[in-house]
Amino acid sequence: MQHPYRKLALALTVSAAALTSFYAAAHGNVTPQAVDTTGLPVLGDKWREDNPYKTNKLALKIGTSAYNQNCARCHGIEAISGGIAPDLRQLDKDCVGLKAEAKKAACFKEMDGYYLTSVRHGKVRNGAVYMPPFEGVFNQEAMWAIKTYLESRRETQ
Numbered sequence: 001m002q003h004p005y006r007k008l009a010l011a012l013t014v015s016a017a018a019l020t021s022f023y024a025a026a027h028g029n030v031t032p033q034a035v036d037t038t039g040l041p042v043l044g045d046k047w048r049e050d051n052p053y054k055t056n057k058l059a060l061k062i063g064t065s066a067y068n069q070n071c072a073r074c075h076g077i078e079a080i081s082g083g084i085a086p087d088l089r090q091l092d093k094d095c096v097g098l099k100a101e102a103k104k105a106a107c108f109k110e111m112d113g114y115y116l117t118s119v120r121h122g123k124v125r126n127g128a129v130y131m132p133p134f135e136g137v138f139n140q141e142a143m144w145a146i147k148t149y150l151e152s153r154r155e156t157q
Contacts, residue, residue, distance in 0.1 A: 032134065033069040035142035037062060043140045047120075050112040053148045059141075063149030066142055074131070079153040085131070089155045091115060096154070112147065119143050 039058050053059035067079070074085040081087035091114075095107035120143070122133035134143065 032132075032137045033066075035062065035066040035070070035138055035145070037139060037141035037145060040141045040145065043144070047116065047140060048144065050109045051144050051147045051151070053141075053144050054151065056148060059145040059148040060152055062142070063145035063147065064152075066138075066146050067149045070134075070138075071146065079150055088150050089153045091150060091154075093155060115147055115150075116143060119146070 040053065040056065040062065043052060053063075067075075068077070071088075072079075075088050076082045076085075079088040092108055092111035095104055095111060098104040098107055118131065119138070120133060120135040122129060123131040138146075
């Protein structure tokens, strides 16, 4: 005679396996969501070297929405990583504590370049795609709006 909880345990195990595989499949091939950058100053075809929207409130609003729709899945809600991808609040943490303003500005500019290259070209190591390239999916305005949001989430310590 089978133990009555054995069927329940088997059913729960099968259900958990099915849900896990569904979760993995549902999040494995995600289509980026369009970002409406209407109202932001148009940046043109030449890629900027540093964020032109640092103090733009509309860019912050657009960037917040764009981040939540396209980046939070891997980088975490409010840019607080859950361990899948880097915590983007710390993207330019090495710059924050610099005392010399010229060095600090140069550091932030360098990190803007790193950010933009990462978003445009993605992250691939040994043939594995860790982050897809977003060039051709997002325009430059969307990428900088997201950076504006990330700067608002920057850890200062």
